[in-house]
Amino acid sequence: xxxxxxxxxxSYVVVLDEQGRFxxxxxxxxxxxxxxxxxxxxxxxxEKRKKRAVFFSLFLAVVLLFAFGIYFFFFSSSGTDSVVFxxxxxxxxxxxxxxxxxxxxxxxxxxxxxxxxxxxxxxNKSIKTVSAELLEKSVNMGFFGKDEEIFLSIEGIxxxxxxxxxxxxxxxxxxxxxxxxxxxxxxxxxxYSFEKS
Amino acid sequence: MEDRYNELIEMVYKAKNNSREADNLVRLYxxxxxxxxxxxxxxxxxxxxxxxxxxAMLAFYEAVLGYSRWKGSFVSYARLHIKHRLIxxxxxxxxxxxxxxxxxxxxxxxxxxxxxxxxxxxxxxxxFKALSDTKSEIKEYSTELEGxxxxxxxxxxxxxxxxxxxxxxxxxxxxxxxxxxxxxxFLKTKKLPITEIANNTKVDKKTLExxxxxxxxxxxxxxxxxxxxxxxxxxxxxxxxxESL
Numbered sequence: 001x002x003x004x005x006x007x008x009x010x011s012y013v014v015v016l017d018e019q020g021r022f023x024x025x026x027x028x029x030x031x032x033x034x035x036x037x038x039x040x041x042x043x044x045x046x047e048k049r050k051k052r053a054v055f056f057s058l059f060l061a062v063v064l065l066f067a068f069g070i071y072f073f074f075f076s077s078s079g080t081d082s083v084v085f086x087x088x089x090x091x092x093x094x095x096x097x098x099x100x101x102x103x104x105x106x107x108x109x110x111x112x113x114x115x116x117x118x119x120x121x122x123x124n125k126s127i128k129t130v131s132a133e134l135l136e137k138s139v140n141m142g143f144f145g146k147d148e149e150i151f152l153s154i155e156g157i158x159x160x161x162x163x164x165x166x167x168x169x170x171x172x173x174x175x176x177x178x179x180x181x182x183x184x185x186x187x188x189x190x191x192y193s194f195e196k197s
Numbered sequence: 198m199e200d201r202y203n204e205l206i207e208m209v210y211k212a213k214n215n216s217r218e219a220d221n222l223v224r225l226y227x228x229x230x231x232x233x234x235x236x237x238x239x240x241x242x243x244x245x246x247x248x249x250x251x252x253a254m255l256a257f258y259e260a261v262l263g264y265s266r267w268k269g270s271f272v273s274y275a276r277l278h279i280k281h282r283l284i285x286x287x288x289x290x291x292x293x294x295x296x297x298x299x300x301x302x303x304x305x306x307x308x309x310x311x312x313x314x315x316x317x318x319x320x321x322x323x324x325f326k327a328l329s330d331t332k333s334e335i336k337e338y339s340t341e342l343e344g345x346x347x348x349x350x351x352x353x354x355x356x357x358x359x360x361x362x363x364x365x366x367x368x369x370x371x372x373x374x375x376x377x378x379x380x381x382x383f384l385k386t387k388k389l390p391i392t393e394i395a396n397n398t399k400v401d402k403k404t405l406e407x408x409x410x411x412x413x414x415x416x417x418x419x420x421x422x423x424x425x426x427x428x429x430x431x432x433x434x435x436x437x438x439x440e441s442l
Contacts, residue, residue, distance in 0.1 A: 002429070004331070004335075004426070004429045006335055006338075006339070006349050007335075007339065007349040007350070009216055009219070009220050009223075009258075009350070010219070010220040010223035010224055010254065010258075011219070011220075011223045011251075011254035011255050011257060011258040012254075012255055012258055014349040014350060014352070014353045016426065016429060016430070018429060018430060018431040019363070019430070019431070020363070020367070020415055020418075020430040021356045021357075021363065022349065022352045022353040022356045022411070022414065023353055023356070024350070024353045024354075025255075026248075026251045026252055026254070026255040027251055027254065027255070028245075028248055028251045029244065029245035029251070031332075032331075032332055032335050032336070033328050033329075033331035033332035033335055034328070035429075040248075040251075040252060040255065040286070042255060042258070042259060043259050043263075043282075044358070045259070045262050045263045047358060048263075
């Protein structure tokens with residue numbers, strides 16, 4: 001490739017190559033009109049900046065994706081989505097939990113349940129702790145007597161919901177067996193309502 | 198001290214868009230450029246003899262174009278850039294070591310340098326005349342470009358980087374060459390008929406607008422009177438269009 005020197009400046013010369021392109025190249029004491037065969041081209045800052053911008057955008061996208069992934073894995077999927085346990089132990093109560101089984105809400109579903117749900121401190125407590133406290137309260141208030149059944153049901157959308165129900169049932173059986181001789185019935189709410197009526 | 202620093206920054210920013218200001222800045226900082234080169238090479242350097250000094254000067258100009266306030270002191274930035282550029286040059290040159298230069302002096306006093314032993318195709322007089330003609334044609338071309346408010350430095354910055362874009366510009370050139378009415382009008386009004394070119398060549402109007410200065414330069418070269426420049430341009434290879442230049 002041959003380059004025709006078109007203009008001379010202190011630090012560079014403008015050359016025209018055989019493809020009709022103009023370039024700035026190092027001025028090795030060249031003069032206009034001279035034909036060159038080897039040149040040292042100037043760095044293309046615009047192109048360099050563009051490449052750098054693309055690299056940073058990609059890097060930022062990867063970091064954001066990674067951050068979102070972490071968020072969904074640790075917080076979203078295990079923290080904010082909820083399931084509702086329906087418990088009948090003298091009063092009917094709906095206990096809402098997050099995916100870590102921490103209680104986020106308690107609601108009474110019949111008059112006794114409303115009394116039981118009142119003033120229960122459930123902050124940072126698991127469903128097992130709160131269920132045990134509710135059971136104690138129900139017994140103390142005379143809503144729940146000997147030989148009665150605790151009913152448990154769950155409204156959830158996760159694959160491990162049944163395991164969670166089993167686990168709570170097992171816990172309450174272990175907890176109550178020694179003192180109250182209680183049976184824990186695990187069936188759907190519809191089946192339970194039908195049996196009661 | 199603060200005033201001098203701000204004055205330098207102001208000069209750098211002016212030099213970014215003005216080639217004359219850039220030349221002045223390079224002249225003003227020639228001592229600094231030379232000292233950085235000497236520091237790198239460990240020996241004295243002379244303008245016109247040492248490639249490293251020319252490269253350091255180019256690096257200083259590159260530093261002017263690439264500098265922005267948030268990068269800190271300009272002098273430190275330029276010093277670092279000169280150093281990196283000289284290291285790059287040193288690495289590239291390393292590859293070609295062992296190849297004998299045509300200017301190398303012979304070891305025997307009676308034998309002339311290698312370049313002088315090569316057969317001359319042209320006489321010195323012919324060469325001088327050709328060079329003189331080329332110089333005056335380039336001068337005339339630059340003066341005419343000024344009439345279009347375009348400088349050669351700006352054209353170099355506006356030249357397409359992709360072969361696809363360069364090919365599009367050559368399409369525009371071919372269209373202009375085939376239409377004498379538009380060519381005459383272009384020379385008379387000093388305006389590029391971008392809409393007409395875009396409609397007739399199917400080249401995107403934005404591409405033409407983005408490379409307006411380059412188009413002016415290349416179309417002007419194909420008007421009457423610039424035979425040497427025209428003969429120098431052999432065009433692009435259309436098979437490889439799309440690849441980066």
